[in-house]
Amino acid sequence: MSQPKRYTITAALPYTNGPIHIGHLAGVYVPADIYARYQRLQGNDVAFICGSDEHGVPITIKAKKEGVTPQDIVDKYHAIIKTSFEDFGISFDNYSRTSAPIHHETAQEFFKTLYDKGEFIEEVTEQLYDAEANQFLADRFVIGTCPKCGFEEAYGDQCEKCGTSHNATDLINPKSAITGNTPTLKETKHWFLPLDKHEAFLKEWILKGHKKDWKPNVYGQVKSWIDDGLRPRAVTRDLDWGIPVPVEGGEGKVLYVWFDAPIGYISATKEWAQREGKDWQSYWKNEDTKLVHFIGKDNIVFHCIIFPSMLKAEGSYILPDNVPANEFLNLEGNKLSTSKNWAVWLPEYLEDFPDKQDVLRYALTANAPETKDNDFTWKDFQARNNNELVAIFGNFINRVVVLTNKYYNGMVPEASEFTSVDEETLATLKAYPAVISSSIERYRFREASQELMNLARLGNKYLADEEPWKVIKEDEARTKTIMYVALQIASALATLSEPFLPFTSKKLKHILCHSELDSESSWNDISTKEELLSAGHHIGKAELLFSKIEDTAIQTQLDKLEASKKANEAANKSVEPQKDEINFEDFTKLDMRVGTIIEAEKMPKTKKLLVLKVDTGIDIRTVVSGIAESYKPEDVIGKKVTVLVNLAPRKLRGVESQGMILMTETAEGKLVFVNPDAKEEAANGLQIS
């Protein structure tokens, strides 16, 4: 086995203004976790690092909206996010937070080093200012048109459409996100990181260097930005939430969130190293360490241009070996959206599928947005579970374990002579660790997950073809050999599934009673060892690894999404304009009374009209009302209604109508009576029917 290597693996710091959803899991955390678990199984020295990103403008906006402090917001979501990661088996060595004192110190120290080395440009410039709100408009406090792609809702620091990072003053037609006003310009002092100064290094390192093995989407984006020319970027802000600028003249200013957040990887490593008695510097300052950043595509500029420029300027740090950014995951054909509640939130998923963490991990990996945006559908999720995890992986393991218990009381039988099929099957099995490794090493987790399933397929097919349940009737020795081979495959699956399906792997190792499978080198043992489970070893009883997901469970999820869609449509539905204004005198002319419908029948040969008898308290009168499409006659008898009693009588189809019933329309377009006891649901104003 090769010498163990040291890996520093980081996963994008989740922004702490909401829980996380399947898009985050698919794009960053599941692939990062597969990679980290895999490297540990290779016997490598791994620091898998993450934490909550707790600074920046959106948190202060949310706090303002909810009438709480930014600290309240980050405390709440840090706890929720941390729990979700634990629930889904994301095996961070440390999950820290950027509000931790160790991070404030580390980030300030980093800034101070660059400041002392003269790596910043200090400049008084005019920045966007909202006079009414009395504050500078940094980052998300301002919205305008992206100078690069023309997207009209770009933020002050970044366009979410094309991913470009820019200065707020670059926006065309800027508007304050606080008041909607067009901002004015006001002078203020800031520190800028001159990215143009690092352009030559970035070109050398990324374009001419060995970074051509980066994913094409990452390499292509970075190349296009560098080719466009880089400019100085402000790394400080006029805000009160964040890490104070630690130099003279920095009072009232904080570090730009994208300056401090990536330093969070370093401070989280320090925190972990202190706890574990390790040397943090070997994970960040040793050229033999491989640094890998797992991120979503919206963070590419920060991890491939800005952070490396910061690290380079500081001078003592290693640079990332790879930044395997994923594209975006969509949900049922639409972009995931927090504001539209078009998402599958992890806490909610676990409520509905409490023991199916691995199913979601698997479905998201098998369909990961590695090279292009991809779509998550509940039908695909169900199919991945029922047709692959249950029908192939689970079925194979269940047959092996049940038959071993039935025929041999749970003891691994002795193999006799191998047939050519056995030998071929065992040879194929021995090739799998290298096949899966090769996919993982190239960050192709989707392909890797399918290779794992192919191994289960191999086992399933082997049993189906060799039919030990038939052979046992005539050839006991042959049956023993078949079961021995099948048990070797089951054992390999227990190890090779660990990065992808950690909960299942643990359960399977427990069923096979194979504690040696926990040893770090077991991944490669599959290829090199003579046998994985020896004759005479006892395994445990069968337990189901996976269970079928019924259509009703999927329908519940689809109904939830449909409800979100309806709620959005209702919220966005334009309210009809009001009618012309009337004066008070006009209004007082109306004589409206509450009455009870005592008789109702359909007007013959019409679709819309009902003939009603209404007891108004002063008399009983006939009213012809156009509500027959909304109500059956028998449904309205006994209803309390409001009647306009002094409307001039009018004949409709030969029946004199002596008044009008007041109606209104709900948001769904249904006509309802104006009734003093009714719920508040009128949307479109009064109608007279």
Ligand SMILES: [Zn+2]
């Ligand atoms: Zn843009």
